[in-house]
Amino acid sequence: MQFLVKSSPVTTLKTATLVVAVGEGRKLGATAAALDLASDGAISSLLKRGDLAGKVGQSLLLHSLANLKAERVLLVGCGKDAELSDRQFRKIVAASHAVLKGLGGSDATLTLTELSVKGRDAYAKARLLVETLADGGYVFDQFKSQKAEPRALKKITLLADKAELADTERGSQHAQAIANGMAFTRDLGNLPPNLCHPSYLAEQAKALGKAHKNLKVEILDEKELKKLGAGAFLAVAQGSDQPPRMIVMNYQGGKKDAKPVVLVGKGITFDTGGISLKPGLGMDEMKYDMCGAASVFGTLHAVLALQLPINLVCLLACAENMPSGGATRPGDIVTTMSGQTVEILNTDAEGRLVLCDTLTYAERFKPQAVIDIATLTGACIVALGSNTSGLMGNDDALVQQLLDAGVYADDRAWQLPLFEEYQEQLDSPFADIANIGGPKAGSITAGCFLSRFAKQYHWAHLDIAGTAWISGGKDKGATGRPVPLLTQYLLDRV
Template sequence: MEFLVKSTRPETLKTATLVVAIGEGRKLGLAAKAVDEASAGAISALLKRGDIAGKSGQTLLLHSLPGLKAERVLLVGSGKGELSDRQYRKLVAAVHGVLKGLGGSDAVLALGELKVKGRDAYGKTRLLVETLADGDYVFDQFKSQKAEARALKKITLIADKAEQADSERGSLHAQAIASGMAFTRNLGNLPPNLCHPSYLADEAKALGKAHKNLKVEILDEKKLKELGAGAFLAVAQGSAQPPRMIVMHYHGGAKDEAPFTLVGKGITFDTGGISIKPAAGMDEMKYDMCGAASVFGTLKAVLELQLPINLVCLLACAENMPSGGATRPGDIVTSMSGQTVEILNTDAEGRLVLCDTLTYAERFKPQAVIDIATLTGACIVALGSQVSGLMGNNEALVKQLLKAGEHADDRAWQLPLHDEYQEQLDSPFADIANIGGPKAGTITAGCFLSRFAKKYHWAHLDIAGTAWISGGKDKGATGRPVPLLTQYLLDRVK
């Protein structure tokens, strides 16, 4: 979908559908007033009949109003006063729901006057375009009958002249983020018989070929053995699919500028291994690579925007399967850092591939490292599916991510990483156990990772609750936390 920003009078535009806002109590907004005057009071007359009250998200479609070049006018209720982010998104989604069912190829949205709490023109446009673009997402790659092509191809946003530049910037950033989210969702929604570690490696190579300032390196089993990645290899040894560590270097900043590093968990299917999961819902374990997918999506947004930073993306990709060669509970492995790990539960595998990848990240001397992982079911118990869990060893970095989440409307919540929790990982036979018992499972998983991230500023995002929607017709990857991560990197540019 194409998005344009214009500073013009909405009532003068020729379009298939013109969208204007009506406040609660049937109050006309500025754009609606102009349209009402141009149409000789047609909207006022309809409001007097009580056809729409103006409550947030209500819609009323009008056809062939006199005095206008627009074929249709869509009234949308904007409620009372300032809108929250959630209310604004719901309002935009309601508009999109009507537009995508119409035959017109374009629409004009005159909604710039709406007040959204804490949002300027840039922020409102970001939310609006992301919501529209994300709502247009369809995954029908494996359907024999594809979804009908959408008629709507272009949306023009009306902005005040003084705010046009900010709105254009918001639209540009939103389109890049939406593109990254779609990339992430596509990877997450792929079936695990196709989307395995080698497939993700091929996706990385394709990105590298398309962009001159992206260098891609794939570390195979042989290289991982040479590096001493015993924890990483232990996860993959039960599968016929070979593991891959994918290394992508984006060079957008000065040559000597330290990079930011994103580390993604890429377990392309997680049976739990010998500690096998229950059968119900196990199909959703194809989403256990959504951490890696979100790194891909963030990188895609960065590539589209050509941000002036250096970025290293490390994807820890493996498949966790039970077999005669699989890791057993009680096995002890030696990680790349030299620390030994007693594997008490083979379903706590994400931290095993991540710990070696975090050690590998040291060689890049990064400004900061953020790992992203669908790591623990305990995070869903603690925080549900609304926000991601966040921990780290540097308070400034944690605050930067929390702030980015607020700005992107892709929020995280900080959990404690106190030393007292570390004791739960004590093992009588190795340096560390890979689980810490039934209490505070999300935190002890973060504690485990922290032991491999002592040489740089590090943060951990647990996206087990936010990376995908479970069950039912709406099941699928969400594309989160691409907005949060992209916002964090945009903030570093400033």
């Protein structure tokens, strides 16, 4: 999909479909009023008949209005509020897109940037608008013998005031980079696990490195992980025929001496639970257990597209968790890269094991901040559902920066505590630490576990178990989150 931004008189605009907002109570905004005047009152006449109430997301398609060069005019309800919420605005944009996808025109022009959205300037409105449109156009059908019908709509133009043209253009460009990163993340998540394994992800990283001169890629295999003493990481992978990989992608966009931000992604390409086997129902969705790594990949794609002037290191902890005669057992004790020993009470708490060694590895980059992203705990879904990511950390400033980025990107997180009392649930009689802390506060004790390996730098942990994918039914699939949050955090650092 091509997105353009321009300023033009709406009444003389040539386009297949012109999208205009109409409020409840027959309220016409500036654009709708201009069209109504040019078309001899056609719009107000229809509204008087009650053809459109103007509620958020309602739509009415009009053809060949008099004195207009637009072939169609799509009226979309924007409700009665003077200022819309982000959610209302997204509903209006999504409703418009749902109609446009079914039309025959190859282009459309949207005037929705004239709407007032609470806390959003021209740049931020364009971001939300284009991200919603691009994300709504995502299709994953590469394994279907019958592909989706090609859509006629190829180009969408955002109409903006001349004074806001530059900000709207910048918002559109940033949104396209983020949306493309989300699409890459979704593709990786939706791939079947027989194809998307640790070696496949390593090949994707190598290809990205070849395409960008300022991106260095290093792949650490089993031998190198063993030399590093990554006993926890290797323990997860030892039951699988698929070899583990730690993927290191180092983007140098800032000054040489500038400390990097490090993103660490959990990349369990399939999680059976190991010897602590998961129930069979819904286990197919455990291909999404690598969505933390996929979201780091997607964020890097956005950074590369925008060529942000920062230094960024991406570490992907990739392995497959399978049951076999060689698999890790409950009760096994392993030594981590940090030297701490871990008693593995449950082999299904494997994400924290690959992450803990990767967090130790992150120390060598002398980072300004480290953020790990992981589909870590089902307990986070119980606590926060599928709308909000869980957030913990050892630095209040970093946590607040991520919370603020989530609000601005409309990809929100919520802070959970890491009080010392929770650490006691991880006590082990045989090792330095147990890998689970019992049934209570599962998301928090998982964060407590990781915190023990992140004491040398400012660190935050995003639990995206509820937000990384939609579960069950024909609509299941990866969401691309939290690429918007992470990219916004990096934009804020710039």
